[in-house]
Amino acid sequence: MHILTTGAYRLFFPAAGAFAATAIVVWLLIWSGVDLAMPFDGLRWHRHEMLFGYLGLALGGFLLTAVPNWTNRPALTGGPLVGLFALWVLGRFGFALLPGGGLQAGFALAYPLSLAAIVSREIWIAGNRRNLPVAGMVWLFALADALFLAGFQDLASRLGFGLALVLITLVGGRVTPTFGRNWLKARGSGVEIPAFGLIDKVAIVAAVLAAAVWIVFPDHKIGLVTAATASVAVALRLLRWKFWAVTREPLLLALHLGYAWVAVSFALLAVSVLGVAEPVQVVHAIGAGAVGGMTLIVMMRAILGHANRPIRGNGVDVVLLAAVHLGAVLRVLAPTAVDQTMLIDLSGGLWTLGFALFALRYGRIAVLPRL
Template identity: 40%
Template sequence: MSTSERRRNYHGPVLLSHGFRAFFLLSALWAALAMVIWVAMLSGADILPMAFDPFSWHAHEFLYGYLGGVIAGFLLTAVPNWTGRLPVMGIPLAGIVGLWLLGRVAVATSALIDWRLVMLIDLAWGLTLLGFLAREVLSGRNWRNLPVLTLLAVFIGGNALFHIEAANAGAAFEGTGMRLGLAAALLLIAFIGGRIIPSFTRNWLVARGAKRLPVPFNRGDGLVLGLTVVTLTGFVVVPEATFMRWLMLACGTAHLWRLARWQGLRTTAEPLLWVLHLAYAALALGFWAEAAAGFGLIAAAPARHVWLAGAIGLMTLAVMSRASLGHTGRPLHANGGTTATYLALLGSVVMRVLAGIVPDQVWLLHLSGTLWFLAFGGFALLYLPVLARPRLAAKPVSGPRRA
């Protein structure tokens, strides 16, 4: 049975018909709820029986909880399209979703469970996902996407190391496990974002008769990715080395050069596109922010949030909204509500960075958290009807290729 035949013959819950449906919805809800819990913790509330310190829980549940769910939803949808093989749906998909949810519960109640069991529960969804993707990529001989598989394995390894450091060293949010998972996530953005952003932009501009188009992937892009691998390896292994600040500065400049070739300034009429360019700009500026922190110009926390909230937050929100519209047969256009979620998240990023720069202004943290909640809570509210209802009837499709 072909992929399309299996999808046509599926009669189970709509949310379990594609990986993106359940995972995007639940990940957005978790991003909003976890922020509420985090703000309560900042106010002194002790509301979760967890072994993690509050800062480590906050970092873990954004990086390995929220982002892990988005990665799962994206890859479970994209890999069958890349390989032409059967998608995961129905009971198997419910199993992976259930394991991800169980991981969130285990971490939140980790004071009640042995840390080794918490780690195994939290790793279960990722290892299951990795096994499925490895089977699909290898069986389909889809060698082009082996780097994605490798980065997912690194991401899962970072999660395991985070648990080990949390159990033995305490402040895991500053540890190697955190940096390893973050490095894997940033490389995924550089690798996959470098494919989809110029491609979507090119298709949109061509449909409007534009002559100046994004430069396709070439040797320059390969050199930027190579520099990124070297820089992020140093970030994980020797983050305090003096040369790292210069390497970060060079890498950020290289990504800005790469981004400048994609004609982003010509996409201002379509929020689905400019938000992708903005998210990639946050990736580049995050390298500069890390360099500034290395030179002692700003504190480490606001610098790190340019990557965490800016690059990862904006890119995932952009991909979730675009993929949800495209894969459900809806026009690839951001309406006012979707655009408002992008602007709310952008405001959240700016407020979070300012909160780390302007002294004794706790209200900036609360404002950042509120805007974050509005962005992801707004996405969940706006896209629930999109994700929980069947695909619209097929119509002639033109314009950008779907994520």
Template identity: 40%
Template structure:
């Protein structure tokens, strides 16, 4: 059972009162800035002086910049619920956000550091996240959730490997696939918990007769096959074993998704977003599996998984978490629904028109617009007090 977060007095800025606030804000703004910047780098209009070439910069910053911020915000909000201890807030949280920002500036070459120093600064963020989460879980004796350190540690290791590959000239292909694999497994693991749970709650409120199938052995089997397929993909993306296992994993994840009754929740856009984003995962796995046989483009698989599954899922989770933890109704509204559809459209355009400059520009524009809308709508919630919170006695009106 989750513990209630302690409600002790906090008088600092609202932005640093809970972990999701600064990191979701940074993630949204960075997502809206990084892709246009990448497009400018791709066309030669902008040159960064960091340690990575333009393609590696783009991949690294999506995997370890944007996604790392979302994961940090999620974990620093979830862990206090698991442990019943005070969340990281105030100065420690601000310093963590500053460390993340320092990593982005260092990787972009803005700080003028040598590649080793860049690697140290950038790698320090995920290592700090893992250390702080581990300390909190152990201090709260919440041993059941100690296993979350495994994917976080692997995630941090893939970032270090990415830097080492670039530094040594060995390349970053293996480490980028490994990072994708860790993040996708987290999407499957966390998505498999929250999506059916949120759907069940909504359907119960609607007095529906049928509910999502509870987590059972089938979920474990589907996760195990997906993990095997991803490991094979990391080791050898073009092998027959990789293709067969990824296709099997795609089929199992599609069946898994069908058990969560997403179609019955079509009247709740905020809930439907989670189902649609998760649907991009089996499609992306299938395309990646076909790519192992030369029947599809590996780039298409990357973007279905990266934009559709990871981008869509993280955006939907940030929306819902921000609403719930800032006291807003769990209603997406037109603006946030449009933001999600724009990001989903970016995935489709990036795949269907991958070989055209026009398609690349349109996909970048859709992604940027989606996260810009998210930042404009949700940003003010993140920097202000929880809705409905009373002012302290004597506070200025």
């Protein structure tokens, strides 16, 4: 047990994968009409737990692993780390078992508020002003959770998923070209990935603006313009990173695929204003595609890197990544199908397979000593 408390990635990431796989199985049973005798509204539970339960834990694992590198301060370990994880666990039970109200909100909000406080404290003490916006977004994520618990489910979901898109735009925009550049340079390929430039700035601004408009004015026609602009800008930014040069390494290609879902999400958001796409397709493009795909590959690379193991994909990695991305595609397409139920079941099965394989393979690595 002690080794699990030496880093958030060891504890949070495998747990997030196991939770994602389990939560989708529970939801598929509810969706299929199986009476699980659960004391909660199934759809409300699914919407909350996949956003604030799964993403909340994956985000916490990432930040508690990355912030020490940003600030040159010691990582959260030992009892405080276990305590924070326990708050997340209590939040899951509290949301599922307690009636809506102050007590349920207290259990559910203890983890995101504590995470926001810890991240803000570390960044502030270190004087790392560059990453203060990230801390601010964690507070906004906690606010979104509070709004959901207060009954503003649609607004809270848009705020949570909008923040997720912006975070992926920012953080994914840092790691994807950097890792690709390092990999290509180490192999002497001669392929160069451009440095941060005007297109990158435009993509970030466009993504923030499009997300903000969607959150506040989800049905306004201006959303067509802002979301379409963001989709094009993000796609152009992605093309600058030359994904075709890293196709031999699945753990690099998957970063590009995760980022590509951001462009797809904004494109669907744009056409949803015209009624061409349904809101549920937009939400699942963000949740199952962008969030699922990007968090998965970031967790995989982080565990391998911190375990001092080669960051190279094997056959199992290809299968689990393909399962999650294909599952996301099918879930987005489901509303357009004649037999929607079949596609939803297949999508959920693939997503569950992908995250279950991740939890098994990377959970084992996480509990082993660093090489």
